[in-house]
Amino acid sequence: MIKQRYNLTGDMMRWWTSVAKVVMVSVMLAWGFACSKSDDGVVASAHLAQDVVQGTSTNCAVVLTAQQGTKYAVTIADGNEWCQLSGGRSELSGVMAEGENTRTLFLYFEKNPSGSPRIAHIVVSFDGGVRVELQLTQESYDANIAFVRAWPELPVCDVRDGYIYRSYSAAVGAKSNVRNYTICYNPEYLAAEWVAYPMHALYTNGSANRDNSDFKKEPTIAANQQMNGYYKSPYNRGHQIAAADRKCSQEMMDQTFYVTNMTPQLGRFNSTLWGSLEGKVRSEQCLDTLYVVTGAYFKGKHDSSIATATTDSSGKRCPTPSHYYKLLLKTVKGNSGKRIAEITDASALQAIAIFIPHHDSGSSTVLKDEWFMSVSDLEKIVGFEFFPMLNDAVEDEVKSEYNRSLWF
Structure with a gap:
């Protein structure tokens, strides 16, 4: 009986080991897919030139990195009443051009004399399911x-x-x-x-x-x-x-x-x-x-x-x-x-x-x-x-x- 329990335990351990391997491979594949790493090693990503800008600032760069041909979409999910993309838009999409791995877009806004900082949340999505969430804070300034x-x-x-x-x-x-x-x-x-x-x-x-x-x-x-x-x-x-x-x-x-x-x-x-x-x-x-x-x-x-x-x-x-x-x-x-x-x-x-x-x-x-x-x-x-x-x-x-x- 003890021997049988041992064998059962061993079978279960082998089964869990197989499952774990499948899960690990799946996670690794998912990670590689989510990062959208191309054959030339370019990983899809996005960042702000500055996470916090002065109250007198009126723009901030959003830097996108992805392999050529990758589709992207930038959305101001929150804060679009004061922060916009070019043309006053809250959404902007495009494709990385041939020979282009980096693209810079700009967020535009007015000076902030309100007395309180304000925050905008920006979401950047790429082909392959990569999603990057960014937060921009504009400090306030004294209008005097x-x-x-x-x-x-x-x-x-x-x-x-x-x-x-x-x-x-x-x-x-x-x-x-x-x-x-x-x-x-x-x-x-x-x-x-x-x-x-x-x-x-x-x-x-x-x-x-x-x-x-x-x-x-x-x-x-x-x-x-x-x-x-x-x-x-x-x-x-x-x-x-x-x-x-x-x-x-x-x-x-x-x-x-x-x-x-x-x-x-x-x-x-x-x-x-x-x-x-x-x-x-x-x-x-x-x-x-x-x-x-x-x-x-x-x-x-x-x-x-x-x-x-x-x-x-x-x-x-x-x-x-x-x-x-x-x-x-x-x-x-x-x-x-x-x-x-x-x-x-x-x-x-x-x-x-x-x-x-x-x-x-x-x-x-x-x-x-x-x-x-x-x-x-x-x-x-x-x-x-x-x-x-x-x-x-x-x-x-x-x-x-x-x-x-x-x-x-």
Whole structure:
């Protein structure tokens, strides 16, 4: 009886083994069929160029991969009230052309100022039963914000009548598209109200020469909204981001010579006090990066040595700043290796602002203590919000305090 049970068990085991083999073969065949792997090794698949897009984005690529001759269908299963394929359609089908293994389609949508992210579900089907489900999330954005980047130096770029925001980048060595600086340009003043930029040895080391740079119009802003030629003496074309801050490449230095980076600056302020301050700021750069905002303020009381306006070479009126300012932010250690937004200990950061009357400083390079203040105090004067990338846990403390002894 025991022997008989053993034989029965053995027969059943052999039967289950046979069934398992059939199932495994079936699964393998099904898997191969579902993936639609062709003789040339192309597997049918689909993906989004980005699963999450910014609230200001208006399109996203859908990349299809399949062997030539494969039929496909793309359907927006959910979210088609805000997200469409070309021609406003929610469905699109086609065939991979001869010699084509990859095809890119686009999803189109408007900016999303709703205050909430929105989600679309996309289904891509191929011959052979392959089905890929994709999810696209479009974040929301503040309609009052004109320009957004996750750069620690960037102030809040809110929508204001006439303001123009521009950001510049260039190749540096083997690195392409390295950010240079950002401006908040006010055509009313024919000048930028602020210029924001990172400072690091990457930028200041190099052989770029200002003698090889020429003053020129910014190419994307209307020429009639920019100054022409020179300012009438005794005013210089004063850089906001200095040419010496961008010795890393000639292209980067050339971008500092856009006239949109210039203000009418008294010669005996530009070449002495202001030039000295620029050098002191460079001395504060660190491995973690120093973040700088330089600005021109036009609404204060002018020193008696400064006219309220001058003219350019064409006779166009150019207001003169009553004050200039700089804001600096960096880590205390200088080599923490942490991103600014990640730091939740206020004592690990230091920030300061300096607000200087535009005046005839003669040969003096002395920085008066009364010109130094907290970031928060300067915000109240000039009306911009600085360093919004600071972590919420430390922002108020870092911006409301400053220690003059920690800086140049």
